[in-house]
Amino acid sequence: MNGFQRKRTLPVTRPIFIIFDLLMKKIVDEIINTLLGILSPDDVIPLHEPFFYGNEKKYINDCIDTRFVSSIGAYVTQFETLLAEFTGAKHVIATVNGTSALHISLLMAGVRQGDEVLVPALTFVATANAVTYCTATPHFIDSNPVTLGIDVEKLDHYLQQNTRMENNICINTTTLRPIRAIVPVHIFGTPVDMDPLMKICNKFHLTLIEDAAESLGSYYKGTHTGTFGLCGALSFNGNKTITTGGGGAILCNNEKIALQAKHLTTTARLNNNFHYVHDQTGFNYRMPNINAAIGCAQIEQLPYFLKKKRKLAFKYINAFEPVKGVAIINEPDYAKNNFWLNTLMLDKPDNKLLQTILERTNRMGIQTRPIWTLLHKLPMYKRCPSMELSCALELEDRVINIPSSINLVD
Numbered sequence: 001m002n003g004f005q006r007k008r009t010l011p012v013t014r015p016i017f018i019i020f021d022l023l024m025k026k027i028v029d030e031i032i033n034t035l036l037g038i039l040s041p042d043d044v045i046p047l048h049e050p051f052f053y054g055n056e057k058k059y060i061n062d063c064i065d066t067r068f069v070s071s072i073g074a075y076v077t078q079f080e081t082l083l084a085e086f087t088g089a090k091h092v093i094a095t096v097n098g099t100s101a102l103h104i105s106l107l108m109a110g111v112r113q114g115d116e117v118l119v120p121a122l123t124f125v126a127t128a129n130a131v132t133y134c135t136a137t138p139h140f141i142d143s144n145p146v147t148l149g150i151d152v153e154k155l156d157h158y159l160q161q162n163t164r165m166e167n168n169i170c171i172n173t174t175t176l177r178p179i180r181a182i183v184p185v186h187i188f189g190t191p192v193d194m195d196p197l198m199k200i201c202n203k204f205h206l207t208l209i210e211d212a213a214e215s216l217g218s219y220y221k222g223t224h225t226g227t228f229g230l231c232g233a234l235s236f237n238g239n240k241t242i243t244t245g246g247g248g249a250i251l252c253n254n255e256k257i258a259l260q261a262k263h264l265t266t267t268a269r270l271n272n273n274f275h276y277v278h279d280q281t282g283f284n285y286r287m288p289n290i291n292a293a294i295g296c297a298q299i300e301q302l303p304y305f306l307k308k309k310r311k312l313a314f315k316y317i318n319a320f321e322p323v324k325g326v327a328i329i330n331e332p333d334y335a336k337n338n339f340w341l342n343t344l345m346l347d348k349p350d351n352k353l354l355q356t357i358l359e360r361t362n363r364m365g366i367q368t369r370p371i372w373t374l375l376h377k378l379p380m381y382k383r384c385p386s387m388e389l390s391c392a393l394e395l396e397d398r399v400i401n402i403p404s405s406i407n408l409v410d
């Protein structure tokens with residue numbers, strides 16, 4: 001292009017940019033006004049706050065009074081029983097956090113050095129870290145634009161093109177490594193479409209481990225998330241639906257696997273009277289009694305929390321219904337969501353619009369957040385195998401989480 005042409009095109013393009021800016025301001029104004037119809041920020045409205053309305057202090061005091069504060073205590077077993085009742089899992093093992101629950105679950109799936117494990121590129125980093133702790137390699141897969149979970153159809157096609165079965169093991173034909181397991185993540189509490197996913201698991205002999213860290217209280221066709229595969233992992237971090245300060249749990253329907261998992265979380269110590277005998281390199285992953293005490297009090301309030309979260313979600317969904325260009329993620333027909341974090345979705349990827357919404361909402365005290373940086377972009381994971389990730393890449397420029405605490409509705 002020569003100088004003459006450049007001079008001529010500049011004045012023509014400028015007014016178009018001004019019109020774009022005005023249009024964008026109008027869209028952002030409308031989004032903010034819609035949020036202000038539900039939220040009244042006098043100080044800062046956090047993205048997600050824990051609430052302790054129940055027996056938390058009473059149970060913590062009980063731990064202190066009895067001096068059972070550590071990893072042996074009645075609240076640990078009680079919390080596991082309550083979680084089993086709530087989720088329908090046959091066995092529950094409480095752990096120090098959700099990441100350790102994922103780590104042990106993957107070990108139970110037989111994930112070992114040289115293996116690959118399919119994980120979404122769009123998830124919290126812990127999903128891939130747990131694979132790395134097993135000295136295996138995460139293999140990134142693309143997301144579904146409606147649920148933000150795994151794109152099951154695309155995955156089926158991808159595995160057909162890029163793997164072959166050898167002695168009932170799925171082999172990546174590029175790296176020649178076994179693909180041992182798959183970890184679907186129920187992102188923000190929206191369940192992945194499990195029926196077709198389980199078909200793929202059977203077809204390609206992949207062990208299913210669910211990352212249900214965000215989906216306590218979410219159901220797929222009436223069954224609680226985290227109970228479909230060999231194991232599922234929950235998290236009770238401070239920002240999750242219920243919290244134990246830090247904590248997690250393994251859900252498992254297989255008694256033998258559950259016993260092994262529990263053994264590994266308790267330094268693999270053998271029940272050998274007062275002697276310290278360990279039969280393998282175990283982990284110090286057992287949840288302390290004091291955390292489980294908080295968990296017991298929190299799970300008593302879980303149905304109430306879920307009711308509140310559902311009410312808030314539908315307030316958002318209805319309020320944004322008439323707003324053009326955006327929508328709030330709703331539950332799929334097959335699911336009941338816990339609506340852990342509400343999600344504003346732009347119809348089309350637009351980084352500038354996304355940044356403007358984030359800046360303006362946070363400046364006025366409405367805490368909003370973009371979605372995680374895609375894992376294949378992080379330094380430690382950028383050389384991992386990956387399918388083409390066009391949907392996840394678009395979602396990076398479409399998704400904003402908005403305040404979702406239970407105190408935001410009456």
Ligand SMILES: *Cc1c(COP(=O)(O)O)cnc(C)c1O
Pocket residue numbers: 097098099100123124126127185211213214234235236237247248
């Ligand atoms: C919170 C979370 C985890 C990890 O849980 P921690 O208790 O923080 O270790 C794992 N995966 C996802 C998707 C999460 O949101």
